Amino acid sequence: MIPRKRIDIGWADLASGLLACVVPGALVGGARAAAKVESAWRTARGNLACLSVRSGFDALLSVLQLPAGSEVLVSAVTIRDMTRIIEAHGLIAVPVDVDHQTLAVSRAALERALSPRTRMVLVAHLFGSRMPMRDVVEFSNKNNILLIEDGAQAYTGDGWRGDISSDVCLFSFGPIKTATALGGAVMTFRDTVLRDRVRDAMSAWPLQARVSYCARLLKYALLVLLGYRPCYTVFASAMALLRVDCERLLAASLRGFAGGEFLAKIRRRPSMPLLALLHRRIRQGVQPAVGRRAERARQLAALLGAEPLSVVRPGATAAWHSHWVFPIVHPRADALIAYLQSHGFDATRGASSMAVVAATHGEGRASKAEQLFARLCYLPAHEGMRARDIERLAAAVRAFEADALAGNWRAA
Ligand SMILES: Cc1ncc(COP(=O)(O)O)c(C=O)c1O
Numbered sequence: 001m002i003p004r005k006r007i008d009i010g011w012a013d014l015a016s017g018l019l020a021c022v023v024p025g026a027l028v029g030g031a032r033a034a035a036k037v038e039s040a041w042r043t044a045r046g047n048l049a050c051l052s053v054r055s056g057f058d059a060l061l062s063v064l065q066l067p068a069g070s071e072v073l074v075s076a077v078t079i080r081d082m083t084r085i086i087e088a089h090g091l092i093a094v095p096v097d098v099d100h101q102t103l104a105v106s107r108a109a110l111e112r113a114l115s116p117r118t119r120m121v122l123v124a125h126l127f128g129s130r131m132p133m134r135d136v137v138e139f140s141n142k143n144n145i146l147l148i149e150d151g152a153q154a155y156t157g158d159g160w161r162g163d164i165s166s167d168v169c170l171f172s173f174g175p176i177k178t179a180t181a182l183g184g185a186v187m188t189f190r191d192t193v194l195r196d197r198v199r200d201a202m203s204a205w206p207l208q209a210r211v212s213y214c215a216r217l218l219k220y221a222l223l224v225l226l227g228y229r230p231c232y233t234v235f236a237s238a239m240a241l242l243r244v245d246c247e248r249l250l251a252a253s254l255r256g257f258a259g260g261e262f263l264a265k266i267r268r269r270p271s272m273p274l275l276a277l278l279h280r281r282i283r284q285g286v287q288p289a290v291g292r293r294a295e296r297a298r299q300l301a302a303l304l305g306a307e308p309l310s311v312v313r314p315g316a317t318a319a320w321h322s323h324w325v326f327p328i329v330h331p332r333a334d335a336l337i338a339y340l341q342s343h344g345f346d347a348t349r350g351a352s353s354m355a356v357v358a359a360t361h362g363e364g365r366a367s368k369a370e371q372l373f374a375r376l377c378y379l380p381a382h383e384g385m386r387a388r389d390i391e392r393l394a395a396a397v398r399a400f401e402a403d404a405l406a407g408n409w410r411a412a
Contacts, residue, residue: 076096159285345393
């Protein structure tokens with residue numbers, strides 16, 4: 001079985017994280033470790049290291065104290081927790097539709113979602129693409145709205161730090177991200193005074209327990225092992241024998257801050273070993289895996305786009321794409337996934353916590369995003385695959401289409 005994705009961390013990174021957990025000298029110096037991360041981030045703006053993007057965003061909203069009922073325009077596709085945080089602060093998330101082809105939010109969609117209560121816009125670069133920010137910047141400047149740019153899915157180590165005109169940019173180093181530190185995030189602020197206020201707000205939070213970060217490193221070491229094909233094949237077969245839902249198990253293991261008390265869990269400061277590993281990952285710069293991943297994705301895109309297949313691929317005309325994941329839209333997404341799984345490809349419906357932002361009033365629905373999401377599935381196309389694996393995958397999709405046309409294939 002070809003796994004859906006590789007956790008982008010090496011054995012040397014894991015070992016250095018574990019070492020930082022046990023070196024006694026590392027028990028002190030959290031502030032110094034954070035300062036090192038912030039200076040390695042290298043922007044002329046105000047940088048701030050935090051436990052996760054969700055933690056930083058939550059702290060930002062606590063500091064801003066926007067009036068209850070204020071509206072935040074949000075890219076219609078994002079992770080559920082971002083809207084959950086908005087709501088926890090008494091604010092209303094208003095979806096802004098996302099274009100299938102470019103994965104960008106348009107100026108027209110922003111204008112449609114605008115109301116006298118709009119105070120903030122939060123746009124997410126999706127699936128590894130980066131949308132041009134000019135329209136969003138102009139819109140937020142004209143309407144005097146705070147602009148938050150969510151780059152959680154778009155980091156590649158290439159020095160991109162978001163748009164200099166965005167008020168705040170968010171970058172995640174969570175477990176399924178490129179150059180992961182198995183947690184951690186960096187925020188970049190246009191206004192250093194706001195950065196200092198957010199830092200002060202966070203300073204009241206408890207520190208992430210070093211032992212829990214150590215346990216996380218060990219857990220992910222096991223998951224990294226599953227990124228190797230033979231290990232994953234044994235694991236997937238064992239789970240099938242035991243009748244354990246592999247999809248659910250993996251989703252639960254990869255989800256950060258699962259279970260109850262979500263806000264209490266995100267309201268923590270990063271431990272010293274996490275900061276040390278974050279510093280290491282940032283300093284590594286461009287990740288070699290990114291180039292290989294993009295090459296595989298381009299190969300698959302070309303094969304799927306060729307006659308007689310014509311698979312719809314969100315982001316096909318994105319201005320810039322690193323192919324963090326490879327989503328397609330398919331009218332029988334569930335049947336296709338079952339078929340690919342039975343042919344050794346771990347395609348998935350997206351066990352990630354991505355969702356369409358629900359509108360609180362009917363006319364504000366993001367219909368394009370809803371249509372996209374209802375039929376979305378992710379194909380494995382990553383650096384752990386060979387060119388001939390991609391050819392086999394495209395052939396399997398083609399065979400599914402042929403079978404489906406002949407009426408031979410029923411969803412399992
Ligand atoms: C678009 C987007 N925003 C925010 C986040 C949250 O990042 P973190 O895990 O650092 O809180 C994610 C995580 O997947 C994401 O994809």
